[in-house]
Amino acid sequence: MQRKLAWQFLYDMTLARQFEQAAAEQYTQGNIGGFLHLYPGEEAVAVASLHAAEASDYVVSTYREHVHALVRGVRPAAVMAELFGKATGCSGGYGGSMHLYDAEHRFLGGYAIVGETFAIAAGVGYWLRMNDLTHVVLCYFGDGAVNQGTFHESLNMAALWKLPVLFVCENNRYQIGTEIHRHSAVPEVYRRASAYGIDSRRVDGMDVVAVYEATRAALQHVRAGNGPYLLECETYRYRGHSMADSGAYRSALELAELRARDPLDGFRERALAEGWLVAADCDEIDSEIDRVVADAVRFAADSPQPTDLGASVYREPLDLYGGRP
Amino acid sequence: MAELAYWEAIRRAHDEELANDPMVLAMGEDIGVVGGTYKATSGLYQKYGDKRIIDTPISENSFTGIGIGASMAGLRPIIEIMSINFALLALDTLVNAAAKIRYMSGGRVSCPIVMRTPGGTAHQLAAQHSARLARVFMSTSGLRVVTPRGAMEACGMLKSAVRCNDPVIFIEHERMYNLREQVPDTEYFRPLEGAEIVRKGTDITLIGYNWSFLLCMKAADMLERDGISAEVVDLRSLKPLDRETIRRSVEKTHRVLVAEEDEAAVGVGSEIISVIIEDCFFALDSQPVRIHAADVPVPYAANLEHAAIPDEHDVYQGALKALGRI
Numbered sequence: 035m036q037r038k039l040a041w042q043f044l045y046d047m048t049l050a051r052q053f054e055q056a057a058a059e060q061y062t063q064g065n066i067g068g069f070l071h072l073y074p075g076e077e078a079v080a081v082a083s084l085h086a087a088e089a090s091d092y093v094v095s096t097y098r099e100h101v102h103a104l105v106r107g108v109r110p111a112a113v114m115a116e117l118f119g120k121a122t123g124c125s126g127g128y129g130g131s132m133h134l135y136d137a138e139h140r141f142l143g144g145y146a147i148v149g150e151t152f153a154i155a156a157g158v159g160y161w162l163r164m165n166d167l168t169h170v171v172l173c174y175f176g177d178g179a180v181n182q183g184t185f186h187e188s189l190n191m192a193a194l195w196k197l198p199v200l201f202v203c204e205n206n207r208y209q210i211g212t213e214i215h216r217h218s219a220v221p222e223v224y225r226r227a228s229a230y231g232i233d234s235r236r237v238d239g240m241d242v243v244a245v246y247e248a249t250r251a252a253l254q255h256v257r258a259g260n261g262p263y264l265l266e267c268e269t270y271r272y273r274g275h276s277m278a279d280s281g282a283y284r285s286a287l288e289l290a291e292l293r294a295r296d297p298l299d300g301f302r303e304r305a306l307a308e309g310w311l312v313a314a315d316c317d318e319i320d321s322e323i324d325r326v327v328a329d330a331v332r333f334a335a336d337s338p339q340p341t342d343l344g345a346s347v348y349r350e351p352l353d354l355y356g357g358r359p
Numbered sequence: 360m361a362e363l364a365y366w367e368a369i370r371r372a373h374d375e376e377l378a379n380d381p382m383v384l385a386m387g388e389d390i391g392v393v394g395g396t397y398k399a400t401s402g403l404y405q406k407y408g409d410k411r412i413i414d415t416p417i418s419e420n421s422f423t424g425i426g427i428g429a430s431m432a433g434l435r436p437i438i439e440i441m442s443i444n445f446a447l448l449a450l451d452t453l454v455n456a457a458a459k460i461r462y463m464s465g466g467r468v469s470c471p472i473v474m475r476t477p478g479g480t481a482h483q484l485a486a487q488h489s490a491r492l493a494r495v496f497m498s499t500s501g502l503r504v505v506t507p508r509g510a511m512e513a514c515g516m517l518k519s520a521v522r523c524n525d526p527v528i529f530i531e532h533e534r535m536y537n538l539r540e541q542v543p544d545t546e547y548f549r550p551l552e553g554a555e556i557v558r559k560g561t562d563i564t565l566i567g568y569n570w571s572f573l574l575c576m577k578a579a580d581m582l583e584r585d586g587i588s589a590e591v592v593d594l595r596s597l598k599p600l601d602r603e604t605i606r607r608s609v610e611k612t613h614r615v616l617v618a619e620e621d622e623a624a625v626g627v628g629s630e631i632i633s634v635i636i637e638d639c640f641f642a643l644d645s646q647p648v649r650i651h652a653a654d655v656p657v658p659y660a661a662n663l664e665h666a667a668i669p670d671e672h673d674v675y676q677g678a679l680k681a682l683g684r685i
């Protein structure tokens with residue numbers, strides 16, 4: 035592996051871990067409200083898949099989307115400010131943790147209605163296909179989301195119309211407190227794709243290199259005009275579902291087993307062993323991230339609140355596509 | 360008497376009805392092993408088992424539909440939808456099926472489900488988790504819609520709802536689960552129909568339901584300090600609506616305010632005020648006042664959320680306006 039890519043993997047996974055840690059602390063201090071869903075344990079999925087994608091590809095994600103936005107290049111300060119509900123946040127403080135947007139980075143949102151993303155992503159894919167563009171839409175979703183009708187309806191249309199969508203399942207085994215064998219008749223999510231003739235595979239989502247390679251292959255398949263692909267990443271979240279959930283329904287043993295396969299520690303060790311990185315790189319990354327995250331928190335804290343309640347309900351003045359008739 | 364939190368009252372109603380009738384069951388996301396997001400079914404999975412306390416996948420329209428089908432055959436499902444926002448996904452089966460089955464069958468088939476769900480804004484849950492939607496269900500013929508204002512009502516009304524042979528939409532509120540109230544130790548029921556004058560007064564009628572009723576009560580205290588006697592009406596049931604109680608109160612006070620947490624358009628307030636204009640227009644001494652949310656999706660930022668949603672001060676100011684004091 036190239037040193038540069040290894041460096042990016044470690045940098046982004048460390049950023050993801052520390053950013054979420056800081057968000058948890060700020061939530062506890064009362065600076066962040068609402069629901070806060072964090073990503074520790076799942077870093078390899080967003081980091082690898084988004085590095086495998088091009089900056090020109092589109093992203094549609096869920097309410098657990100801080101890290102997707104960060105890896106996409108949305109400034110940590112703008113994400114943290116959004117969590118604080120500040121005017122300088124990437125959604126101007128109107129969206130919050132679950133609704134990050136950044137059109138410039140083709141980050142088309144975090145959605146908090148489970149299952150909503152499938153159709154939205156397919157719609158963006160339809161636009162790409164109509165315009166013969168080779169970009170892809172990456173659509174993230176959890177294991178719980180596949181039991182929503184929209185999953186099946188959207189996969190059917192995406193396959194029927196050969197839409198360039200890469201469906202990325204972040205299978206962390208839980209739908210809040212309901213374990214996957216209790217919510218899904220077919221717990222191997224990737225197998226469901228075959229019902230619509232969609233190619234799919236399952237990959238170890240704790241292994242950033244494996245996810246990267248699988249995503250590259252999947253993107254190639256989609257870009258070649260074969261229609262959608264479904265990539266299932268087996269992963270795990272260390273924390274509860276959100277800050278409101280202790281996660282008490284999981285055994286300490288299960289948690290310990292998964293933590294022993296930590297994607298961040300695992301990659302750091304491997305990168306050092308393979309000589310992709312040296313110890314000084316890790317130290318440099320750690321101290322840089324400490325600074326970036328601290329700056330993000332400070333920026334968020336110092337930023338002003340939004341002031342205009344009715345600002346963006348409609349585009350004003352009335353704006354007609356193609357000019358006034 | 361024992362003091363129960365709202366969630367405990369709902370839990371008790373489940374427990375009593377599950378014990379009373381083996382055909383009663385509860386279903387919803389995370390209601391079993393975890394005991395419900397607001398603990399309203401905690402311990403029941405252990406007590407009644409997984410056949411009667413069902414953890415569902417995230418499939419709102421279909422698990423609600425399964426509840427509806429089961430009810431047509433003889434079960435009595437209490438369906439929890441984790442948040443009213445997700446009830447939008449089940450609107451098809453609730454509105455196209457549950458609400459109409461009895462009528463479409465010429466009264467031959469009934470559909471005795473209860474769909475319980477919390478609505479309301481609560482501490483920055485943002486646009487997709489802050490819906491109220493009472494007005495949507497209220498506008499649907501064939502559904503009953505009830506909105507308990509406290510633990511006492513919650514337990515007694517849920518028990519009545521379970522025994523009711525029509526589909527009942529039982530709307531709770533995110534911010535009410537921990538409110539406590541004295542509740543009798545022995546079994547009791549509260550009616551599904553009828554508004555209630557909870558506080559008597561002579562100068563103005565304040566009308567609300569669940570959360571907005573509580574705002575009216577607080578505003579009535581504030582008005583009392585100004586020497587104004589406010590009568591507070593809890594609608595209790597949004598459908599059917601108790602026009603008679605509303606009329607009698609307005610004919611007594613001659614001034615009226617309706618408070619709701621939702622946006623105004625085609626809302627509870629518009630309906631109540633229409634009813635008042637139809638039933639007792641000439642009793643009014645001033646224009647009716649509506650207190651409601653701003654006409655925006657609920658914003659995340661704390662300051663904007665606060666600005667978007669009415670509180671007791673808004674009700675108080677609105678009452679002063681109706682009274683011609685400002």
Ligand SMILES: Cc1ncc(C[n+]2csc(CCOP(=O)(O)OP(=O)(O)O)c2C)c(N)n1
Nearest residue numbers: 146147148176177178179208209210388445
């Ligand atoms: C339509 C809908 N139903 C229910 C919920 C409540 N809810 C939020 S997240 C969640 C679990 C989702 O699990 P999964 O898809 O596996 O994603 P994860 O949170 O594990 O990443 C539920 C039930 C919701 N947001 N939307």
Ligand SMILES: [Mg+2]
Nearest residue numbers: 176177206208
């Ligand atoms: Mg999951």
